[in-house]
Amino acid sequence: MTMRRIYLDTEFTSLNRYQAKLISLALVVQEGPEFYAELTDNWDESDCSDFVRETVLPQLDLSKHGRTTELARGELLAFLQALGPVEVITDAPDYDWTLLLWLVDPAGLPANVQPQPGLLCIDFDADYSGDEPPHHALQDARLLAALAEKSNPA
Template identity: 45%
Template sequence: MKIFLDCEFTQLNKYSKLISLALVSESGDEFYIELTDTYSVEDCSDFVIQNVLPQLDLLRYGQSLVEARASLRSFLSGFAEELEVYSDAPHWDWDFFCDLASAEHQPWPVQVVSQPTNLTSLFNQVSVEALEQVELSDPPHHALLDARVLAELFKVLASRLVLSP
C-alpha cells in the first residue's frame, strides 16, 4: 500500500523542527498531527509564520511529541500490508517521520518499508504533455492538504498509465 507523507517544519536548515505531519494512504486513510511542544514561533522562518502557522488548528489536531509518537504507531499498526512511504521532499520529511515512528527505543514499524520513494524523481520522469493535462494548484503549505494533493496527483498520473501503480 502506498502512503503519502508531508510535513511542515520551522525552517529550511539543520535546526529545523517539526510542526505538523500527515499521511494519506491510497485507500483514503488519513493521519494528521500538529505538535504543541517542539517549537516556538521564534524558531520559525518568516515564510512559515505567514503561510503555515495561520492554518494550524491546535485545539483539534494538537498533540505533544509523546502523544504524536503513540498516535502514529497506532495508525501504522492498523495496516496489515506493507507500507511504501512516498514524499515529494524525503530529505526533510523522512527524518521527521522516522523520529516519530521509531523514537524512544521503539522498534521500526515492521510493515513500513525502510526507505521512502521520492515523488519528485517519479514526477520528473513524466512527460510534459501528461503533466499539462493535470490541473495543479499551488500547495497550501498544510501537511494534510499537501499529502492529499500528492496522493491525488499520483493516482491521476498512474490511472493514465504515466506512472506504474
C-alpha cells in the same frame, strides 16, 4: 498481502535541515485512512522562518489537531501498524522522511513499513494545474496522493 502506498508531507520551522523542527505531519492513503497531527511541544514561533510564520502557522488548528510529541508518536505508530505492508512515498525525503523518523524514534518504524521512502515521481508542471500547494501538511499529502495515483496507479 498487497503493499499499500501512503503519502507523507510535513511542515517544519525552517529550510535549514539541521535546525528544522517538526510542526505537523500527515500520512494519506489514497481513498483510505489518514493520519494528521500538529505538535504542540516541539517548536516555538521564534524557531520559525518568516515564511512559516506567514504561511503555515495561520493554517494550524491546535485546538483540534494539537498533540504532544509523545501522544502523536503513539497515535502514529498505531496508525502505521494497522495498515499492513506499506511504503511511505514523499517528494522531500531529506525533510519529510527525516522528520517522520524523528517522530517515531525511539520506537523506530513498525516492521510492516518499508525501511526506505519511495520517491514521488510526478512532473508537477504536467500533472498539476492549480496554484502552489497550500503548505498545510494534510492538504498537501492529499494532493500528492491524488497526483501520484493518477500518474502511477497500482
